[in-house]
Amino acid sequence: MCGIVGFLSEREDKIGILKKQLETLYHRGPDDQRTYIDNKVAFGHSRLAIIDINHAQQPMQSLDERYVLVFNGEIYNYLELRQHLVSKGIQFKTYSDTEVLLNMYIVYGKECVNKLNGMFAFAIYDKHKKSLFLARDHFGIKPLYYTYKGNDFIFASEIKAILKYPEIKKEVDQQSLNEYMTFQVMLKKHTLFKNIHSLEPGTFLYLEEGKIKEKKKYWDFNYNIDDSISEEEYTTELLHLLENSLNIQTRSDVPVGAYLSGGIDSSLVSTLASKNYFGDFHTFSGGFKESPDFDETQYAKIVHQSIHSVHHEIFPTSKDFLDNFENIVYHMDYPEAGPGVFSQYMVSKLASEHVKVVLGGQGGDEIFGGYTRYAVAYLEQALKGAIFETSEEGKHLVTLQSIIPNMSQMKNYVPLLKEQFKEGLFEPMDERYYRMMNRSHNLHKIYNQGFLSTFEEGQLLDKFKQVFNHPDTKSYFNKMTHFDLKTLLPALLHVEDRMSMAVSIESRVPILDYRIIELASKMPPSMKFSGGKTKAMLIKSVKNILPKEIIERKDKMGFPTPINNWLAGDLKEYALDILTSQKAKQRGYLNTQAIEKQINESGKFSRDLWGALNLEMWHRKYID
Structure with missing residues (x-):
């Protein structure tokens, strides 16, 4: 897991720009930072060493020095691909997935992405063709942003690195702002920054002489239902794929653990991962002391006892929120999703004290219908x-x-x-x-009518x-x-990536193996939602490997954050200070009088207020 940045330009001050950009990505890779500059191309890499930790530094050049790679993520099937390449006579100087990826591109060109199983965002420069190839994994687990400044093409793992490029304007994208306020996610490739784009999941870009020549979606799933396969055959194959995904995703040269909420998804990930893991397997969960409605750690303990993990818990407070909120907004680049981002950050922070790789259960709800x-x-x-x-x-x-x-x-x-x-x-x-x-x-209770009139x-x-x-x-x-899967999941993966990287750990999401969604999308909906039961097929697949109390749960919480409760305490003055400040008034979005009345009289902190608080703090951190 790392941070990557690069640009194509005729500027002469490339190294100075790269260093400033890499400073913003240090949290993504504190183990090593290096640069590569040649003619019009400049690459920077900030490394979190996970595989072949003493070698495989980036940017990495091919043996003949024709190709240069910067890469963020993991290629989980790199051992199988390495063996395949060796059989073709390819020589290696490291045991890393980075060198495997570089050679896959050398041998297969753009088609290499069709052979990769992993989470990745990477860029490869070909000196002979003066071409640049960028690609992002099937689900967009790893981020990749890009923009143009004049004729210069700039890309990075995080937008904050792009903003360090000279003369990049920090402007709000109105359409994206409307989408965020309506759904608290973006519907497509947009970001909240005007003219800065997110490369879509399962997509690659190919540039020559700095111009985009081809943009292609190399992978997607479809719903071609296959009624010829029985329910038993589907569940058997699903369990096999889950086991295989966990097997290849626990490959690491550093300690691995798992988030464990006590729900189906995190429980199955923790259970399957711990089966073949050598050494102590650590699990991490969190809750809030305010009320039983905000604490499901008892279910996490059931699984921890079942798999004999080394278990860790954290119970964040309103003070933790006050201490970390601004930092969270900064690391997010731009807001998405709900207040669970705070909970995610605190559990990630806990995990970072014990492991360098942590597994999560993201994707189960969207693939199998868990909401x-x-x-x-x-x-x-x-x-x-x-x-x-x-x-x-x-x-x-x-x-x-x-x-x-x-x-x-x-x-x-x-x-x-x-x-x-x-x-x-x-x-x-x-x-x-x-x-x-x-x-x-x-x-209308939070924003000015004039501003809301811009909504279409x-x-x-x-x-x-x-x-x-x-x-x-x-x-x-x-x-x-x-x-x-197309809108909410990318927002949740945005949170997953940023909150783990903020504390310099790698987060992996084994349920989001592309083979699993390809199987699930073929299943008849009548099987997946039998009797209106959420996650019906997933539960049938894992019912014999998880504790009965987990299988039969009907009260899954999703790690809710008790912001409503905190509003009566420290958070009330904090929220009022931000949302009714002179800066907020001058910005012209908010109806500060209505907000003040709502907070003082209702004592409730709605999702709308959460969105407004995020937007105001984001403006302060980035736009101002």
Whole structure:
């Protein structure tokens, strides 16, 4: 895991620029920092040494010095690829995945990405062709940003490094701002910075003489349902792939541990990883003392005792929030997702005291349908089918009768049910899910009317529908999971990457092996959402390897942060100081009087206020 940066330019002060850029990436790789400059190209690398830790420094040149590579991430199948390359007569001077990647490009060119299993963002320069090849992994686990300044092309792992390039303007992208305020995620490749783009997951860029000649999506999943495979065959193959993914993702020359919340995903990752791990396997969980509603560490302990891990817990406080919030906003580059970013940072900080690589359960909810809102959506669909005898999906995945036994999972989602059923009942699927994901209902209580008038909700809805109504998706279930995989998951991976890298550890997400989503997307939705039960197929696959208490849980929390509780204490004055400050007033976004009244009278810290607090602090850290 590392930080990479580079640019193509005729400037003469390349080394000075590179050094300033690398300073901003030190947290991503404190073990070593090096540069490479030749003619128009400049590469910088900040290394967190994980594999072949005493060698494999970057930027790495090929043996004939024609090719130069900077690489962030891990190629998990590098041992198999290395053996394949050796059989072709390729010679190696290290035992690293970095050198394997470099030689894969030399042998296979752009097609090398189709043979990689890993998380990666890399750039390779070919001196002869004067070409630059950049690629990002299948899910976009590792970040890669790029922009132009005049004729200069600049890229980096984090935007803060791009901003150190001379004369780069720090401007807010209005469309992205509207998306963030509506969904608290970006819908596509946008960032909150105007003209700075995120390379999409599963995509590569090819440049010659500094100009983009080709941009190609080399991988994506589809929903070509295969009914010929039985449920038992699917679950057997899924467990095999999970075991294989954990086997190759625990390859490391430094200690490995796992986040353990006590939910299905982190529990299966911890259990499978610990099976074949030599030495002490460390697990990390967190909770909050404010209330049992914010503490599920008892479930993490059940798994820890089952696998005999060395277990660590942390219980962050409001003081921890005050001490770390500004640092978190800085490391995020721009805000995405909810207050769970704070919880993620604190557990990552705990893990960094014991291991250098940590495994997480990201992806399970999006691939296998783990969010309770799917059940909420299908409750409405079941009612609609029973009343109107409709068949929007060809045939209904769940009936009212079949969903009733699993309705207890919705007891903590009564506010969402009330909001969802309040208006627009039985509208088309895309409009109903848009309503469920739309977080802008109360923005008028926080933002100025003049600012809100810049919103083009019709355009936002159209863009939402483009992602939601994928032509392969016929069922409501697949439409919802597809949308979340394309929008919510990138935001969660943004958090995962930044919060682990902020404390200089590598976070791996074994459920996000591209082979697993390719298998899951073939499964009939009626299997994946049998009886309206979330994660039905994943649970069937792992039910014999996880404790019964974990399998039968119906109260998964998702590590909620008790910001509401803290608002009555230290956080109240802090939030008011930021959101009603002179700077905030001059910016013109916020209705500071309404915010002050809302905080003082309601004592509630809504997701809208969380978004506003993030935006104001982001402006201070970056735009101001």
